[in-house]
Amino acid sequence: MSKIIGSSLKNIPWQDKPKGFNGPIWRHSENPIINRNPVNGVARIFNSAVVPYEGAFIGVFRGETINGRPHIYLGRSKDGLHWEFDEEKIKFFDEDGKPYQPLYAYDPRLVKVEDAYYIIWCGDFDGASIGLARTTDFKTFTRLENPFLPFNRNAVLFPRRINGKYVMLSRPSDNGHTQFGDIMLSQSPDLKYWGEHRLVMQKGGNGWWQSVKIGCGPAPIELDDGWLIFYHGVTGTCNGLVYSMSAAILDKDNPAKVLYRAGSFMLTPEEWYEERGFVPNVVFPCAALCDADTGRIAIYYGAADSYVAVAYTTLDETLNFIKEHNEVLPLDSTDGKI
Numbered sequence: 001m002s003k004i005i006g007s008s009l010k011n012i013p014w015q016d017k018p019k020g021f022n023g024p025i026w027r028h029s030e031n032p033i034i035n036r037n038p039v040n041g042v043a044r045i046f047n048s049a050v051v052p053y054e055g056a057f058i059g060v061f062r063g064e065t066i067n068g069r070p071h072i073y074l075g076r077s078k079d080g081l082h083w084e085f086d087e088e089k090i091k092f093f094d095e096d097g098k099p100y101q102p103l104y105a106y107d108p109r110l111v112k113v114e115d116a117y118y119i120i121w122c123g124d125f126d127g128a129s130i131g132l133a134r135t136t137d138f139k140t141f142t143r144l145e146n147p148f149l150p151f152n153r154n155a156v157l158f159p160r161r162i163n164g165k166y167v168m169l170s171r172p173s174d175n176g177h178t179q180f181g182d183i184m185l186s187q188s189p190d191l192k193y194w195g196e197h198r199l200v201m202q203k204g205g206n207g208w209w210q211s212v213k214i215g216c217g218p219a220p221i222e223l224d225d226g227w228l229i230f231y232h233g234v235t236g237t238c239n240g241l242v243y244s245m246s247a248a249i250l251d252k253d254n255p256a257k258v259l260y261r262a263g264s265f266m267l268t269p270e271e272w273y274e275e276r277g278f279v280p281n282v283v284f285p286c287a288a289l290c291d292a293d294t295g296r297i298a299i300y301y302g303a304a305d306s307y308v309a310v311a312y313t314t315l316d317e318t319l320n321f322i323k324e325h326n327e328v329l330p331l332d333s334t335d336g337k338i
């Protein structure tokens with residue numbers, strides 16, 4: 001069986017799989033872990049990302065302010081489940097030290113690459129596109145050049161360079177509530193100039209749960225023989241879009257190539273906090289903590305655009321599910337250079 005390449009994380013939030021539960025991902029029993037109105041002036045926190053930090057946990061949180069605009073807030077937690085937030089949104093400065101605040105910022109991801117932590121979000125760049133910032137201490141945040149042209153609204157970095165390049169997954173889109181979308185990959189020698197774009201995975205397949213669009217989720221998890229990604233897939237119903245999640249394995253040296261991909265969802269909206277909220281029927285994964293020793297994985301996901309929830313799986317459970325439901329689409333298995 002494959003192994004996670006990474007650190008041990010003994011204090012990873014964890015609950016064993018409930019007896020009699022058959023699914024590959026099981027929910028934390030005290031979900032949602034963040035409720036409405038968590039901070040003065042913030043109505044909802046959801047679609048947010050966390051990392052281990054100094055023996056505890058730190059995260060960047062999508063805070064929907066009471067005028068409806070989302071911004072990114074910093075949060076800290078001892079156990080990864082109970083969070084305290086700064087009252088003020090994160091202040092970003094450019095590389096010359098001048099204020100460089102996003103007009104709005106949502107769906108942040110947080111990834112450690114070498115000695116720095118990177119925040120990747122969707123913000124306004126004459127339309128929705130991707131924002132990128134670096135911090136080493138969670139006190140000062142340096143906003144870098146916007147990686148892509150508009151429109152694009154969903155991106156995450158790989159946690160290390162591959163073949164000497166930084167690698168970003170993203171989902172190019174339109175200026176609205178995009179009714180299409182595949183996962184692409186872009187590469188950069190310096191986090192400034194991005195190119196060598198590749199197609200990674202397309203929506204669709206035999207099942208319907210990912211028929212409208214797909215988008216990347218947490219930072220890819222390095223395995224000895226590939227990269228594990230959790231991602232969201234969207235289906236259309238007469239009552240609107242439904243967001244579920246599943247997983248795939250990408251090639252280790254060329255992650256534009258999909259080795260295995262689950263043709264069925266691993267988690268879909270079922271609980272009240274996933275089915276009922278500002279946008280009903282949404283599970284939207286943005287972060288995953290892993291313990292390399294045990295293969296335990298804790299996934300943080302936004303629920304119904306209203307709450308943050310946690311769910312658990314293990315590497316073995318996930319790999320078994322992916323392989324049992326394997327369905328790689330024709331262009332997924334190529335090197336993506338079309």
Ligand code: BMA
Pocket residue numbers: 047106107177178243279282284302305
């Ligand atoms: C997507 C993004 C997410 C959101 C989802 C469901 O397009 O805007 O932030 O969770 O829609 O509303």
